Amino acid sequence: MPVPPAYDDVRSAAERLRGHAHRTPVLTSRRVDAELGATVFFKAENFQRVGAFKFRGAYNALSRFTSEQARAGVVAYSSGNHAQAVALAARLLGIPATIVMPLDAPASKVEATKGYGARVVAYDRYTQDREEIGRSLAAEHGLTLVPPYDHPDVIAGQGTAAMELIEEVGALDALVVPLGGGGLLAGSALAARALAPGCRVYGVEPEAGNDGQRSLRSGEIVHIATPRTIADGAQTTHLGELTFAIIRREVTDVLTATDAELVAAMRTFAATMKVVVEPTGALGLAGLRTLAHQLQGRRVGVVVTGGNIDVDRYAALLGTPATGTPATR
Amino acid sequence: MPVPPAYDDVRSAAERLRGHAHRTPVLTSRRVDAELGATVFFKAENFQRVGAFKFRGAYNALSRFTSEQARAGVVAYSSGNHAQAVALAARLLGIPATIVMPLDAPASKVEATKGYGARVVAYDRYTQDREEIGRSLAAEHGLTLVPPYDHPDVIAGQGTAAMELIEEVGALDALVVPLGGGGLLAGSALAARALAPGCRVYGVEPEAGNDGQRSLRSGEIVHIATPRTIADGAQTTHLGELTFAIIRREVTDVLTATDAELVAAMRTFAATMKVVVEPTGALGLAGLRTLAHQLQGRRVGVVVTGGNIDVDRYAALLGTPATGTPATR
Numbered sequence: 001m002p003v004p005p006a007y008d009d010v011r012s013a014a015e016r017l018r019g020h021a022h023r024t025p026v027l028t029s030r031r032v033d034a035e036l037g038a039t040v041f042f043k044a045e046n047f048q049r050v051g052a053f054k055f056r057g058a059y060n061a062l063s064r065f066t067s068e069q070a071r072a073g074v075v076a077y078s079s080g081n082h083a084q085a086v087a088l089a090a091r092l093l094g095i096p097a098t099i100v101m102p103l104d105a106p107a108s109k110v111e112a113t114k115g116y117g118a119r120v121v122a123y124d125r126y127t128q129d130r131e132e133i134g135r136s137l138a139a140e141h142g143l144t145l146v147p148p149y150d151h152p153d154v155i156a157g158q159g160t161a162a163m164e165l166i167e168e169v170g171a172l173d174a175l176v177v178p179l180g181g182g183g184l185l186a187g188s189a190l191a192a193r194a195l196a197p198g199c200r201v202y203g204v205e206p207e208a209g210n211d212g213q214r215s216l217r218s219g220e221i222v223h224i225a226t227p228r229t230i231a232d233g234a235q236t237t238h239l240g241e242l243t244f245a246i247i248r249r250e251v252t253d254v255l256t257a258t259d260a261e262l263v264a265a266m267r268t269f270a271a272t273m274k275v276v277v278e279p280t281g282a283l284g285l286a287g288l289r290t291l292a293h294q295l296q297g298r299r300v301g302v303v304v305t306g307g308n309i310d311v312d313r314y315a316a317l318l319g320t321p322a323t324g325t326p327a328t329r
Numbered sequence: 330m331p332v333p334p335a336y337d338d339v340r341s342a343a344e345r346l347r348g349h350a351h352r353t354p355v356l357t358s359r360r361v362d363a364e365l366g367a368t369v370f371f372k373a374e375n376f377q378r379v380g381a382f383k384f385r386g387a388y389n390a391l392s393r394f395t396s397e398q399a400r401a402g403v404v405a406y407s408s409g410n411h412a413q414a415v416a417l418a419a420r421l422l423g424i425p426a427t428i429v430m431p432l433d434a435p436a437s438k439v440e441a442t443k444g445y446g447a448r449v450v451a452y453d454r455y456t457q458d459r460e461e462i463g464r465s466l467a468a469e470h471g472l473t474l475v476p477p478y479d480h481p482d483v484i485a486g487q488g489t490a491a492m493e494l495i496e497e498v499g500a501l502d503a504l505v506v507p508l509g510g511g512g513l514l515a516g517s518a519l520a521a522r523a524l525a526p527g528c529r530v531y532g533v534e535p536e537a538g539n540d541g542q543r544s545l546r547s548g549e550i551v552h553i554a555t556p557r558t559i560a561d562g563a564q565t566t567h568l569g570e571l572t573f574a575i576i577r578r579e580v581t582d583v584l585t586a587t588d589a590e591l592v593a594a595m596r597t598f599a600a601t602m603k604v605v606v607e608p609t610g611a612l613g614l615a616g617l618r619t620l621a622h623q624l625q626g627r628r629v630g631v632v633v634t635g636g637n638i639d640v641d642r643y644a645a646l647l648g649t650p651a652t653g654t655p656a657t658r
Binding site: 025046047051267270271274275276277307310311312314315316318319 | 354375376380596599600603604605606636639640641643644645647648
């Protein structure tokens with residue numbers, strides 16, 4: 001296992017990202033603050049390039065390629081935001097990119113990835129192993145594989161969102177972050193420990209896939225089957241070795257949210273902050289709602305991870321509030 | 330008729346608004362630029378206080394009250410964003426506010442207005458005249474009436490959005506602005522004329538209520554019945570005397586958009602810019618689409634007026650794209 005990154009690596013990543021990643025806005029809502037009894041700052045990574053925080057880690061990792069690596073190219077596997085993030089970062093840095101995507105990926109995502117100039121290799125997700133394909137492409141063509149979360153440069157890059165948030169709004173009592181493979185949570189925890197030493201750091205994952213919670217509580221990485229949840233960005237089956245090494249040391253607890261709670265949070269974002277948030281991006285607010293009684297009068301940061309969702313699917317989810325969800329107006 | 334405001338009044342309004350109104354962000358979209366063949370800058374007033382540009386005009390008008398007027402209070406009639414704008418501006422300035430709202434106004438809007446500390450007077454929109462009620466409340470209690478658009482301070486305040494936009498992004502070849510009663514369009518035209526002299530200025534109104542277009546083309550104010558359109562902020566029946574005086578002098582043309590075109594534009598805002606825009610707020614982009622062939626390679630500003638829409642209604646509209654609307658992803 002490589003050495004896990006430290007806060008210095010997050011700071012270096014921020015230098016590399018300057019002028020390339022957006023410094024995304026911080027949103028607040030009088031109504032959310034009144035509901036929760038806390039002062040909440042939302043770091044809106046749905047306004048990041050490619051519509052998600054993933055650009056930070058991808059750009060940081062690719063910008064550290066040697067000239068030889070850059071000439072040969074990068075390979076990544078992802079059906080989601082990491083694919084587009086690597087494709088755009090590669091184009092900006094003049095690096096050839098190969099993205100391994102499932103045959104049944106939405107046409108819009110395949111087109112977007114190709115639109116950034118990447119070569120897309122399709123695979124059958126029921127019979128083929130994408131990690132295997134990625135590794136064999138890497139070996140065959142001398143490509144460098146950039147995994148979606150378990151990589152020091154990816155973790156450090158993702159940590160720059162929380163770093164910017166705390167630099168902008170000041171110290172926080174708590175930071176609440178969506179959790180899939182743990183790249184964002186690990187990076188955020190590094191930033192919070194360094195910049196707001198007393199800050200509690202929470203991950204939030206789908207209730208249907210609480211491997212992160214079980215891993216943190218048991219002290220070892222728990223593997224699960226692909227969870228059924230609308231939070232497609234958090235359908236990971238296990239934490240990474242590097243991300244877990246940081247998470248077990250720095251993270252206070254991992255919370256969970258149901259799909260109905262995610263829809264309720266998406267409705268709140270639309271109604272009060274006028275922003276489109278994808279289900280995975282709503283994990284932070286949904287988790288915070290279950291924790292609010294512990295945070296009365298506190299200053300809380302939440303990372304909103306992305307806004308990439310097909311409009312028809314967004315409309316359908318938004319229009320089907322579950323019974324008993326919190327009021328959104 | 331009072332003297333119509335000039336650009337100096339817009340500048341003075343900007344001074345009064347400093348630190349009270351948000352300086353809203355300017356959004357861009359690679360995909361929209363590619364579709365239209367132009368470089369488009371969206372001034373996102375859906376992020377303004379109360380969720381709409383109306384706060385600018387209301388705050389500017391109320392901040393000019395004499396101490397006697399301020400003690401007696403303000404009265405306004407509106408079922409929409411002007412109601413909440415006057416209520417919040419009044420609270421910030423310590424002025425008692427009375428808002429005349431229809432009996433069948435959405436409970437959420439009535440609650441929001443009361444939440445800002447305003448007294449709400451309900452009327453029956455089928456049997457009573459709100460302007461009459463407003464005037465008689467003003468006369469009886471010595472209140473000052475702030476109308477939704479036909480007032481020099483309201484017009485000047487609304488013009489500050491376009492002023493900020495041009496200051497931030499530089500000169501524009503065209504500026505496209507939603508049109509209801511004309512307060513925003515008139516104020517925007519004053520700013521554009523002063524800051525970007527060659528800039529063409531366009532208003533966009535619902536096709537079902539094209540009184541503004543007919544007024545501009547005929548040279549006199551045309552009155553119509555309340556139009557049926559999803560753009561509830563532009564269901565005005567005629568321009569104001571002051572707004573028309575400016576519009577006929579400064580505005581290049583008035584375009585129209587159908588409800589289906591508004592939905593298509595709302596979908597584009599959600600898909601590409603990740604923002605919730607109310608139907609009236611989408612008039613600018615919808616109108617621009619009909620004009621794009623004239624603006625190839627040009628720099629175009631669009632004012633996005635607001636994001637206040639019930640979430641269920643938003644989901645329902647977003648999920649019903651008309652046949653033949655432009656692709657949104």
